Amino acid sequence: MTLDSEVQSLRQVPMFRDIDPARLKLLAFTGERVHFSAGQPFFRQGDAADAAYVILDGQADVTLDTPSGPLKVAELARNDIVGEMGILSDTPRSATVTAAVPIVALRIDKRVFLELLNQFPQMSIAVMRELAKRLERTNARLAQSNS
């Protein structure tokens, strides 16, 4: 798998969909491809948020620590991004992410990511748009559950 295939994967991520290919290539190049073996955690709930991950291949589980033990709340698959909220909001990890099968992911360092957002307004706007969409969806869901 080369840089170009990673760029293809990044293009599938909604947050990065509208970004210039050269920019995505920079994002991929400054990122680091990481292999996780099955059961290996990406990060644990409460850790400091130092990076976001785009899953290039494989599946991961998102779990919450509850008094009655870990509770699986979501599953991540190919081309999903995880951990991006933590690096944007500068808060500790809100959940634990663990590789379900052997995984290949692209690790995007927090500092590098913020550097890129700083440098390229187009990227910042893309990220903001995605966050706004998510907020909208959440509002809609709230409205639904209230009605």
Place this chain on the structure above:
Amino acid sequence: MDKSLFRYIWRFSKREQLAIFAVVIASLPFYFWSLELPKRIVNEAIQGGAFTEGRTEARFFIISFDLPPLMGGGTIELFEGFSVDQLGLLFGLSTLFLTLVLINGAFKYVINVAKGALGERMLRRLRFDLFATTLRFTPSTLRTVKSSETATIIKDEVEPIGGFIGDAFVQPLFLGTQAATAMAFILIQNVWLGLLAAAVVGVQFVIIPRMRRVQLRLGKERQIASRKLAGRIAEIVDGMEAVHVHDATAWEKAEIGDRLHHLFDLRFRIYKWKFMVKFINNLLAQITPFLFYAIGGYLALKGQLDIGQLVAVIGAYRDLPPPLKELIDWDQQRLDVQIKYDQIIQQFLPDKLVPLDVFVAQEKEDGPLAGPIAAERLRIADPHGSPIVEEFSFTLPFPVRLAIIGDGGPGPSTLARVLARRHDEYAGRVTIGGRDLGRISEGQLGRHLAYAGPEPALFPGSLRENLIYGLRNRPIRRLTDDGPQARRRRMEAERTGNPIDRLEDEWIDYERLGVEDADGLDGLLLGALGRIGMREDVYRFGLLGRVSSQRMPDLAEKVVEARRRLRSMLAEQGLENLVEPFDPGRYNAQASIGENLLFGVAVGPAFTGRGRAVNPVVRKALDRGALMDDLVAIGARITETMTEIFRDLPPGHPLFEQFSFIDADELPEFEDILRRVAAKGLKALNSEDRARLLALALDYIEPRHRLGLLDDRLRQAIVAARVIFRTALDGSVWARQLDLYDPESVCDAAPLRENLLFGRIAHGIADAQSRVMRVVSAVVDELGLREEVEKVGLGFQVGPGGRLLAPHQRAGVNLVRCLVKKPDIFILDGGLAAYGEEQARHIREGLLATFENRCFVAVLRDEEQAEGFDALIVFDGARAELRRSPAAGREGREADAAAANVAGGHG
């Protein structure tokens, strides 16, 4: 140091100065002779004066002495000379003249060298004196002294003074006597011409310096006037609003116009003076030959002067102006240097210094400082006079563990600094063992009292050197040989008032520390570091350090063994995929193409960065391995990607430095190369462009950069080229600049960590680094290597001011530095500020135990921290109160002892 520069110079260089004077005086007869000789050449040889009355032979080079009348008069002839004809005489005399020129030159050379040596020695002495004086600055002086200023004074400002010192006495004497000799010579030839020359010289000598002085004075005035003009303009611009509001433009214009006129006037006067000086100088220089030709010619025609004399006089006169000019210059330099010297001396006045006797008498006063500490009516005020510590008296027993507790004011810390003699502006009396604190010698205090302040002062060098800084008080034993070099060095040191101690000598008293040798001391240091929780840090430094197979053969052998054990242990744990070992027969995917080709670690610049792309051996290996074109193509592909993705980042952006193969400022050049490639293909590039592309390719690591540029064919070709390279390197001039990987021996140029791994940690495996390092740690422990690694870690370079260490590590070094000298009194003032509360408490408890039978003073924030201390001094603002510890952990004797001695307590 003397107030007057000349007295200072004379005091320390009398002997040398007088020796040079003697040489100067000895040179004068030869100089005189060389003036005289042209006369004889013209008169006797050219005009045939020696061959009158039909003589065809003359005697040349007669050596004879006229005896004074007292010894009966007459002449003693030692050598009756050669008999020569006119041509012979001409050449003989000319040769003699040449010889004299050479002798005069030799004299000048000897005098100049002696002057140079004298000047350099005095410069060395002056610099050393200033430095030694700096070491005597009192703590309060140190607060106002700027370190950079002091460094500049010692380094730069004394430089011109040093240059002048050699000339100070010799130059006027040398030039003066030379001018006087020439003058005397002219006078002897003809009194009138002599007086004429003397008059011209006198005018030059009197008028020119005066005129120049006027010029200098005007120059200074101009400087001040223009500075004022600039200041006034700035004021007006700043106050422009007022100018407009009150319609004062005309007024301000008038003012500036006035100033400009004044400035114009000054500048014009300077011009006039400058050209007047030039005019007079030129006039005098050119009018004299006119007078000489005219009057001298007249006298020659009259027969009162022969042609030879005239030629000699003109020759002698030509020699006059340069020394005079230099004398005038010397005079100006003297004024200038004296001013500079005065300014420097101002910085080093005695009232800023600790009295000298605190530094001497170190030998006999080396006893411990084990005695009660007492203060009598101690009062400390800040520079504005408000009290930091109000009148306070106390007596502390020895041993004691004292906590000074404050509410955030400057009191506690200042009191601690007073006890450590780091603060000397106080009233009252402080004694240790009955002796006045201020009179205890520096040596005794430095060896038996330690003070750890909030800002540790670390020096660049290794961790070890910083830790043992307090142990190297003075040389114990001379280790250096006594060859001619060493003798010369010592002699020079003695001549210039410098120390004869050498850093290479034995400075550490191992016996006193209770260890055998340096290795034992390392153990001691590690023990102390362990007590403050720094062992792990040192271990990590050790892994970054280098192991020399020459100096540490045992360790090197064990490292190779550990390398094998690491391999097997990784395999046992199923982690062998985390490290890709270096295998001479295989391509290491985790290393760059260049590393795979060189298969070693660069020692010099020949094999780093672009150096290896232009290195002939590398190029040879690539050419023979038919790899060159492939790698240049890879370089071009990398360039394409880099220019594409980094193009829009501004130069200097942090991402550039961290990730790009290409520097920001080189990007346009690489774009040009790409254009050339697009137009004419890779083959058409010149060798420089190809080298640049090659350099990029050599840095490429496939799993890290993921550009998909390598295939198995290329990998095999690179491994094959590795063998060619190794053969070509062997015996070439670059052989020593590369330390080759060898599975069976240690690579001296690589860090210990790399040597243990002997491979690369795989890129892109989550958590690989820490998992591998855990296994490394296990191997190190299994083979009992940990202490050896830590000893390597003691060689870690801490950087300027210890900047390569974390704050708590710096604080730790400072603490250990204090502790290893086993002080009788240890004063801890904010030395734990860099630690967390839990660790600070832990360290404090350790210190309390260590100092059970000595004196330990700690500045603390609140009484809760003071658990375990025998006595407390508690501050309320500037008021201090001595209390005995409230039900301290120590019962019985200490409490009683404290109670007995605390009697002097005073609120």
